[in-house]
Amino acid sequence: MTELGARLKEARLAKGYSIEDLQEITKIQKRYLTGIEEGNYATMPGAFYVRAFIKQYAEAVGLNGDELLETYKTDIPSPANDELSKSIPATPSRRTLGGRSSNKFMEVFPMIVAVLFVIAIIVMFWFLYQNKPGGSSESFEPKDELVIEQQPQTEQDIKDPVVEEEEPEEPVEEEVEEPEPAQQLTFVETQGETSTYDLTGAESYVVKLVATNNTWLNIRDQDNKILVDKAIVAGETFELDVASSSRVRVRIGSTPGNTVYMNDQVVEFPTDRPTQNLVIQFQK
Structure with a gap:
């Protein structure tokens, strides 16, 4: 360096x-x-x-x-x-190149004419030979024909034709799938800034917040234990698996523009309050 x-x-x-x-x-x-x-x-x-x-x-x-x-x-x-241009030899002019090309073409031109003349003679003889009468007759030998002997039917065969009996098909039992229980999120009540929901028929328990605006997120379990307590910025998506809990309380510091999901099902904000609590009770 x-x-x-x-x-x-x-x-x-x-x-x-x-x-x-x-x-x-x-x-x-x-x-x-x-x-x-x-x-x-x-x-x-x-x-x-x-x-x-x-x-x-x-x-x-x-x-x-x-x-x-x-x-x-x-x-x-x-x-x-x-500056290396002076050491580069001059390129020959187009006229010089053209003259060399013309002289070389004139040298090989007689050879080209001779070859074309020979080819023309060969083509002419071939054409005359193909059109000569009887010159290209082909002899065909008779081919052996395949003869299939048909056995004559007897009177008994005509009277008693063979009829193949079809075996009865066994009925196919169709399997009927039992419908899986669908998740239901039922609104229970609203008291002040707290709204309660019952969740039944769920196979998973995931709380998700999709933030369009900045907000504060606090999640507690049935024992009032804090599971999450953090700020969520606009454009962020936050998810938390709460399968080990029997109930959660989700507190949103600023609800406008933000959406809460429970297993990808929207949990509606029942009121217009900027700060709300969503209590979801799991009926497992």
Whole structure:
């Protein structure tokens, strides 16, 4: 790592940027940014891009790009070193190429004509041979025919035809599935900010809160033991399995916009109070 690369990397880390963050800011590919930090300029398109990328890197991390280029100019390749166009041989002109192609075509043209002439003669002889009278007659030998002898029916066969007796089909007993008991959540009463429900026919016992607005959630069991006491932020979904309890009390600090479920069944808020208690009694 060069002194310039170490200085740029130190400034990047001081800003709290990763290579991916710097790539998003500068729109420079991260392999070029890594090459600048390691002093590996061979991976870049040319010296002009090296200087431009270094200046853009420096300004993104709060350094003076022009000052860095001047300070470390001996360590950075110069654009003059990229002038290689003079060493590239001149490309032959279209006219020269066209002339060479024309001369080569004229050399092989007689051979092409000769081959086409031979092919035409062969096709002509083949056509005459196919149309020669009696030239392509095919002889067919009679094929042996498969003869099936039919046994004559006797008078007894005609009088007493064989009739296959069909066995009676046994009736198939249809299995009748007994309907599973459906969950029922029954409203009992409301006293002040507390509403009571009875839950019957449930196979699971999961309380869920889907929060659209910020609220405070407190859940207690039948012994008034606190199971949950926390803030729920907007957009959060909270679930709690209360199968070990026989009753729960769910207290919502702010009801508007928030929904309580019992096994994916909505538990309605009977009143318009902002703070309400929902007591759910499990009839197991």
